[in-house]
Amino acid sequence: MRETMKAIVLAKFGGFDAFEMRDVAVPAVGSRQVRVRVHATAINPLDYQIRRGDYADYVPLPAIIGHDVSGVVEETGADVGEFAVGDEVYYTPRIFGGPGSYAEQHVADVDLVARKPRNISHLEAASLTLVGGTVWESLVTRARLAVHETILIHGGAGGVGSVAIQLAKAMGARVITTARRSNHDFVRSLGADDVIDHRADDYVAAVADLTQGQGVDVVFDTIGGDALTRSPLVLADAGRVVSIVDIAQPQNLIEAWGKNAAYHFVFTRQNRGKLDALTNLVERGLIKPVIGAVLPLAQIGEAHELLEAGGSRGLRGKVAIDVAGQVVNP
DSSP: OOSEEEEEEEOSSSSTTOEEEEEEEOOOOOTTEEEEEEEEEEEOHHHHHHHHTTTTTTOOSSBOOOOOEEEEEEEEOTTOOSOOTTOEEEEOOOTTSSOOSSBSEEEEEGGGOEEOOTTSOHHHHHTTHHHHHHHHIIIIIISOOOTTOEEEESOTTBHHHHHHHHHHHHTTOEEEEEEOGGGHHHHHHHTOSEEEETTTSOHHHHHHHHTTTOOEEEEEESSOTTHHHHGGGGEEEEEEEEEOSOOOSOOOOHHHHTTTOEEEEOOOOOOHHHHHHHHHHHHTTSOOOOEEEEEEGGGHHHHHHHHHTHHHHTOOBEEEEESTTOOOOO
């Protein structure tokens, strides 16, 4: 085994030029850990928030960030029996808990690691780990979305929304989503029953029309802004709102009082159980990861720029990073 590897290091907080490719030491493997050759990773909003310095207190520099891994096990700790060398796996590294996935190799606690779905590529698997775990936590664990209930998913064409639509349909729900008009056919292809043009339509009025004034049982907020304030206006009685967006400004939730609404704020905690459940759905053809762009590891800065501007550019799904295809160590 080589003692060093190529990694993209966040050298400073700031813009897209904050990253440097460096040779760094390969981490040692603990007794309940595995070392994985990273074939692919992906970019998440959390990544560029860290790069900008939003979580500076939690990320000492220099740092290797990144929150999606798909790859092959190359070494197992002495007390690992779940996986063997050569197994294909995928997972999210522990958030704010050590080096991330922008590297050729990664060492992870075995309890975080799951078997990669057999019917998708490493790029597709890497695009699913953090997003998939977050959506599962939001819809299954928190919202407890039930068969025949109706859900409004904000931002259905994005990396999170595109998976949320598919999971909600797999759970037997009616799905209403918001998207720009050019993405309406796309989100319908994922399973959306009704689509609201987020630019032209007032989604509160549109939901009232679509539900004959009854409202939706669940709102899933992936976009922020005034979505939390306005969500009670589209809820049925005893509805639930789940948000994965940081609350940058205080919001008035007085309208939620009259609806007996429940609010859930999700900063997902990863584990193998969520990924095993997702693997089952992926292998049954019920969830298909959506990749909007693929870049090499050396272009992490460009990948961040693409994701941050994704909404205005019409990006669909995730930005994935091909690590195995990066020519770094002949």
